[in-house]
């Protein structure tokens with residue numbers, strides 16, 4: 001396969017625009033994209049027409065405004081290009097108006113109270129900074145997809161893209177102020193970039209289909225451990241099996257066609273766990289791409305009778321999945337602002353941006369933690385596999401030493417013995433990608449970017465990215481204000497570093513984040529340790545959080561409130577689904593199988609005893625099985641009533657707490673008996689595939 005020929009063939013990218021658009025239309029569109037302006041209607045008409053012709057040439061019959069409602073997935077409503085003629089035929093049409101704006105019935109998307117039911121209209125608006133693309137389904141139908149933002153009749157954001165775009169503008173604006181204060185007159189825009197490493201599991205479809213828990217809840221609610229887990233450490237980076245390699249090949253090809261620069265792929269730590277990563281790109285495009293990656297993973301897996309699991313913890317006892325989100329800022333001139341430079345000036349700039357990160361993450365560790373919260377991640381964070389629930393920054397020893405030395409007002413002496421006085425000497429060489437030296441940190445500086453490792457595998461990267469952009473914008477705002485007022489920028493830089501380290505240096509931790517000592521130390525330092533989604537969501541209504549989003553025009557007070565309600569609701573609904581699934585499986589699968597086995601045992605015992613043979617083992621087995629069965633039965637009733645109680649709580653926060661403290665606990669208790677029974681019952685009587693089937697039979 002000639003990748004260069006395949007890459008981007010399904011994207012209305014710059015090259016295609018150049019080819020299909022009249023010169024002045026191309027210029028006008030380019031200007032709109034680069035400067036985020038409004039597209040004039042006459043131009044929109046020409047663009048729409050060209051887009052339609054291009055799409056039709058590639059087999060498209062329909063178009064859709066593709067958007068990301070607060071459900072966490074994507075939404076699309078397909079409309080055909082056809083328009084009837086007076087002669088009873090049709091022509092294919094697509095106007096600028098249809099391209100730029102859509103009006104889907106929004107009543108079935110979560111709005112968190114933003115949209116009154118009588119006003120069901122929602123609007124989708126083209127995000128022309130993210131290129132349109134073609135989606136092919138298995139039946140060969142091709143649809144032109146237009147990435148759009150989704151908002152209410154009254155312009156409130158009902159999606160993930162709108163605040164992401166707003167946050168990108170905010171961080172660009174504040175970065176520019178800092179750059180200007182440092183004397184830069186040429187940069188006109190700063191980009192937030194993201195590279196998202198996607199972890200996932202694959203499972204054979206025939207086993208998946210027999211597991212209701214995987215089908216509806218995304219994770220196994222029951223299942224005794226397989227005889228083998230990940231203890232042999234033989235899967236990580238191991239040889240990729242043919243079936244999986246074929247899948248990955250198809251996946252790459254599909255992603256390349258969509259212009260997604262999928263580059264790395266490998267086996268992950270847990271059995272049947274894998275990872276893919278594209279080359280990083282502008283945040284909103286990266287967010288769109290990641291949605292497409294998740295969608296394509298699932299689509300391509302099915303073609304090979306596999307199912308792709310994106311849940312954060314599909315299996316107990318082995319590692320779960322995350323989505324390391326690599327984040328950086330770069331100028332429109334291509335300079336990475338998190339890259340230590342080769343001139344004193346560049347280094348002062350670098351250190352100031354690092355300070356912005358230190359201050360912002362320390363100040364808003366709770367909000368950052370919240371941006372990675374979902375019910376799946378609650379099974380992961382804090383376990384000895386994923387980052388802990390405490391946010392800290394890994395800076396690496398060299399950089400920490402530099403910062404600390406400057407903070408103490410001395411000349412910095414680095415490991416490579418270069419001296420540094422801010423803005424004067426050159427920066428000592430910092431080892432790039434020093435991340436590998438500390439895989440336990442939730443937020444690591446990796447040489448020229450930060451890697452946020454808490455992000456859940458199934459979630460959109462928009463949420464963490466919005467928060468990062470927002471909190472960094474706020475810190476840069478403060479820095480810019482100081483620099484703008486300063487008589488001596490160089491001296492002010494040193495004092496900003498000093499103040500940052502004094503006030504926020506506690507957030508830096510280069511040690512082992514999995515250790516108990518760190519938990520104690522973090523508590524001493526006053527760092528928040530937020531161990532569940534519900535606790536994380538509680539920080540939403542806090543003034544600190546609301547006013548920051550408001551100040552930088554990323555979310556209004558009402559939009560923040562709406563998100564709080566939606567995410568709380570989603571949490572409760574997810575646990576409710578898990579409870580329903582558990583009850584269904586226990587009542588319709590496990591209990592009947594166990595009852596069947598007890599009756600078999602009873603018969604055998606009776607027969608043995610009539611011939612005076614020993615039935616000791618059979619009696620013992622029956623006793624054990626019956627004990628667990630009774631316990632499971634009573635725990636099923638308990639789960640049923642806890643679920644009812646939780647559903648009857650009207651306050652959304654209290655309801656979510658009830659689901660966490662009562663319902664989830666009851667599910668876990670029920671699991672204990674069922675998993676114990678799995679080890680007591682003959683395999684042929686066990687009604688569902690086991691962990692060994694799911695994890696080792698690809």
Ligand code: ADP
Pocket residue numbers: 193194195196197264277278279280281324326327328329336435448449451
């Ligand atoms: P690792 O597993 O060691 O973290 P990977 O190569 O799997 O590394 O993933 C690193 C990710 O970080 C890739 O998506 C890569 O494109 C991205 N990345 C690299 N440089 C930057 C940068 N400056 N800004 C944002 N992301 C970056």
Ligand code: MG
Pocket residue numbers: 197324451
């Ligand atoms: Mg990584």
